[in-house]
Amino acid sequence: MNMTPVQQELAITVVKVLVFFGALLTLFSVMTWAERRLLAFMQFRLGPNRTGPIGILQPMADGIKLFFKEEVIPAGANKWVFVAAPALAVVTAFLTIAVVPYGGTVTLPRLSFLPAWLQGREVLLQIADLDVGILFIFAISSLGVYGIVMAGWSSNNKYTLLGGLRSAAQMFSYELALGLSWVGVIMLAGSFRIQDIVAAQDGKYGLVHWNFIRQILGFLVYLVAATAEVNRTPFDLPEAETELVAGFHTEYSSMRFALLQMAEYVNMITVAAVGTSLFFGGWLSPVPALQTVFGYNLGFFWFVAKMLSALFFFIWLRGTVPRLRYDQLMAFGWKVLVPLATLNILLTAAFVLFWPALMAEWRQ
Amino acid sequence: MTAILFYVMAALAVASALVVIAQRNPIYSAFGLIVTICSLSAIFGLLGSPFIAALQVVVYAGAIMVLFLFVLMMLGVKPEDRPSGGMLKAVAVALVLALGLQMGAVLVGAARPPVAGFDASTRSVARVLFSAPYLYVFEATSILILAALVGSIVLARREP
Secondary structure: OOOOHHHHHHHHHHHHHHHHHHHHHHHHHHHHHHHHHHHHHHOOOOOOOOOOHHHOOHHHHHHHHHHOOOOOOOOOOOHHHHHHHHHHHHHHHHHHHHHOOOOOEEEOOOOOOOOHHHOOOEEEOOOOOOOOHHHHHHHHHHHHHHHHHHHHHHOOOHHHHHHHHHHHHHHHHHHHHHHHHHHHHHHHHOOOOHHHHHHOOOOOOHHHHOHHHHOHHHHHHHHHHHHHHOOOOOOOHHHOHHHHOOHHHOOOOHHHHHHHHHHHHHHHHHHHHHHHHHHOOOOOOOOHHHOEEOOEEOHHHHHHHHHHHHHHHHHHHHHHOOOOOHHHHHHHHHHHHHHHHHHHHHHHHHHHHHOHHHHHHHHO | OHHHHHHHHHHHHHHHHHHHHHOOOHHHHHHHHHHHHHHHHHHHHHOOOHHHHHHHHHHHHHHHHHHHHHHHHHHOOOOOOOOOOHHHHHHHHHHHHHHHHHHHHHHHHOOOOOOOOOOOOHHHHHHHHOOHHHHHHHHHHHHHHHHHHHHHHHHHOOOO
């Protein structure tokens, strides 16, 4: 089969999309189990341990159960919006991760069953290497709020509406701090492209060059804002069960409920992946000597290891801290995080402007 | 390929813009406007200006429309009744005609080919925006927005 270069690129991209999509779905289902299991251990319980060895098949059982549940659309609901909301939430959640680099380029092995044009071809471990990658993430994640707002509004229920509105206000407020916390990183790298940002964190001392040290203030703001952005404890006000039943997804059942859950977990994975890329050197090794072992680039391994640690951190946080009050949440976002992020921008700008020599030193 | 995408996105933009003005329910109008903005952003992307494309979504779809929707849902607006009266219709027809003429003029004026070697990357957009003639306009706009912001807070805030 002869293919033009464009078709070859397209074929590679389709395969990458399918592989990453599958990996993300698997990670999502494992996460639902791991979260329950780890939380249980933190609370001196056992958690789901009956389905399969150590309960690993629990997500499958949950999925099958949800498939066979009745789908209820409330009588007073706005049907179209009610159906569209979970789909929108999932689509925006999955789109964001397309621009995150999972590793550098890998060279495909020269295996006999591969077509000639794939032999020894260099493949970038990233679906789309956009020039404005980081802005793309920002744009799509700002669309993510619509899924939640639509779900809350269309259910025609005061608890879901309040949950949806709370969520909109929260995501809106923390998005600002989130975006501002990236600016320092962008200034240091001088580019919106995520591959460039990862490359700018490379250096001969490994870990020391990563942005969570150079941009410590920006990193702390990102950590808080990102946790709020994905509605995780201590910022899970939209689904505060003592006040709002289950928040915006109270009226959802069966697979639509599963879709909303999936959107939430995938958003969490995205935030972990983006944080890894921007602040923890993406696919770089903490020790430069371990970047390439026996001729194999371990970028993908390092990326996944860092991302899983970040996900563990989110679960740990949920097991540790209580929920904030709503007014505390808003005051904290606007009066603490945004000024801190702005201060970070000023400091970084001054630094980039006045000490270019030091910058060059760090870039080595 | 690019042409097909362009026409799909353009058709989507026009169709959703029609939804914005034809719908009685303001919530649907807001959704229509979001779709319009997103398809416009895709067109900007196709035209080789990814920065503007991203900003379009970040600012309009991601920030302004969320606030619109927020207010609409908070106030729980009812679907609007059709406004009656011949006067209003006459004004509407006149406005549509004026808009049509203006669009025609713009389209005729835009028949010349695009400037060669123009680069719409973030870097070049920033260089133009932050250099001599545009810098002052840019800063003046920032001050205007800041003043509007402070003004709205002062107006909305009642001292107890």
